[in-house]
Amino acid sequence: MIDKRLRALFDELISNEGYVSGRRSFPRTLTPDDAVAMAAELHKDLDGAADARARAAIRLHKPLACGPGCSGCCEEMVMVFRPEALRIARWLEQPANAAVKQRFLEAYPTWKAKVGDAPTTLATSFKSGDDPGYLAAFTAQWRKRILCAFNHDGMCTIYEVRPLVCRNAHAVGTSAHCVGDDPEDLPALRMASPELDAWMERARGALRAAHHAIGGPKQRPASVVEAVHDLLTAAT
Ligand code: SF4
Numbered sequence: 001m002i003d004k005r006l007r008a009l010f011d012e013l014i015s016n017e018g019y020v021s022g023r024r025s026f027p028r029t030l031t032p033d034d035a036v037a038m039a040a041e042l043h044k045d046l047d048g049a050a051d052a053r054a055r056a057a058i059r060l061h062k063p064l065a066c067g068p069g070c071s072g073c074c075e076e077m078v079m080v081f082r083p084e085a086l087r088i089a090r091w092l093e094q095p096a097n098a099a100v101k102q103r104f105l106e107a108y109p110t111w112k113a114k115v116g117d118a119p120t121t122l123a124t125s126f127k128s129g130d131d132p133g134y135l136a137a138f139t140a141q142w143r144k145r146i147l148c149a150f151n152h153d154g155m156c157t158i159y160e161v162r163p164l165v166c167r168n169a170h171a172v173g174t175s176a177h178c179v180g181d182d183p184e185d186l187p188a189l190r191m192a193s194p195e196l197d198a199w200m201e202r203a204r205g206a207l208r209a210a211h212h213a214i215g216g217p218k219q220r221p222a223s224v225v226e227a228v229h230d231l232l233t234a235a236t
Contacts, residue, residue, distance in 0.1 A: 006038050013209035020205045026213035035083035035210040036090060042203045043087075046167045049196050057172055057191050064191075065175040069154035072178025072188075073169040077115070077141045078148065078224045079122055081211035084163045085227035091161040092232060100157045101232065104149060108229050111149035115141070119223035127219045143180035149225045163224055164203060168196075 009030065018024025054064050092101040118141045125134035150158050156166065171178050171188035178188045212218065222230075 003037070003041060006034070006041055009034060010038060010042075010206045013206045013213070014202055019209040019212065022208075022212040022218040026209065028213075030210055030213035032086055032214050035207075035214050036087045038210060039083040039087045039207060040161075042164060042207070043161070043167060046164055046200075046203070049199065050167060050170070053170070053191050053193055053196060062172040062189075062191070065171045065173055065178075066169070070175050070178070071147060071151050071154050072171075072175055073166070074148040074151045074156065075142060075145050075180060076169075077118060077122060077138060078163055078165055079119075079126070079221040080163045080165075080224045080227060081207045081221050082214060082216040082227070083207050083210045085222065085224060085231060088158055088161045088163075088224065088228045089231035091158065092228070103152060103157065105229070105232065107149040107152070108225065111146065111225060114144070114146045115223070119226050123220050123222060126221055139180075145180050149229075164200065164207070168200060 009028075012028065013019055013026065013030075016024060019026050057064050091097055092104065118137065121137045122134060122141070125137055148156075150156055150162075156162055170190060172191055173189050175188070176182060177184065177186045208221075211221075
């Protein structure tokens with residue numbers, strides 16, 4: 001993270017588990033602008049690390065199987081905290097992205113009819129700390145093969161501002177196991193990267209703490225689709 005002030009905020013946000021969990025108030029002012037800027041910096045940092053991982057995969061003769069049109073991971077229910085949802089909503093509000101926003105708003109009702117209460121179920125499991133329940137609900141949802149409402153013709157329409165979890169998704173060798181109805185029911189193979197996994201843990205903690213610091217509901221993530229839709233339609 002290049003911006004020194006954001007770097008300091010990031011360090012402070014993850015300095016106390018209470019800020020991450022929302023049990024303790026963050027003692028400094030964090031504005032929504034700060035939260036969005038921090039999300040953008042984290043996205044940039046992760047892109048650099050993910051590129052390095054892709055190059056390492058090639059050197060190991062295990063090239064990534066991901067590419068344009070491959071949308072297996074876009075059938076997972078992506079849950080985010082407010083900074084990332086805000087970043088996407090602001091990007092969609094830019095005049096240059098009006099067509100993307102319009103397409104998303106048109107796709108939303110069909111997506112919502114398909115997923116039903118799944119986002120609420122996942123958010124409730126997360127909030128209660130029910131990890132097995134969360135995983136079971138997440139997997140059951142993924143097996144239904146419902147594409148993210150931001151995906152159009154196999155492409156992410158918000159690629160530039162997509163969440164961390166989307167940027168980190170990858171599979172090596174084959175994408176055959178990235179879908180919920182894989183006949184072999186095998187997990188997708190990933191590049192082992194303990195350092196990057198640890199970084200992700202810290203980054204997600206900072207976004208969670210920032211969510212609380214800007215007034216997001218305690219310990220409650222939201223589906224990226226629903227959260228952005230709510231932000232876009234709140235003022236209308
Ligand atoms: S935000 Fe983009 S990359 Fe992430 S699941 Fe949706 S379409 Fe896929």
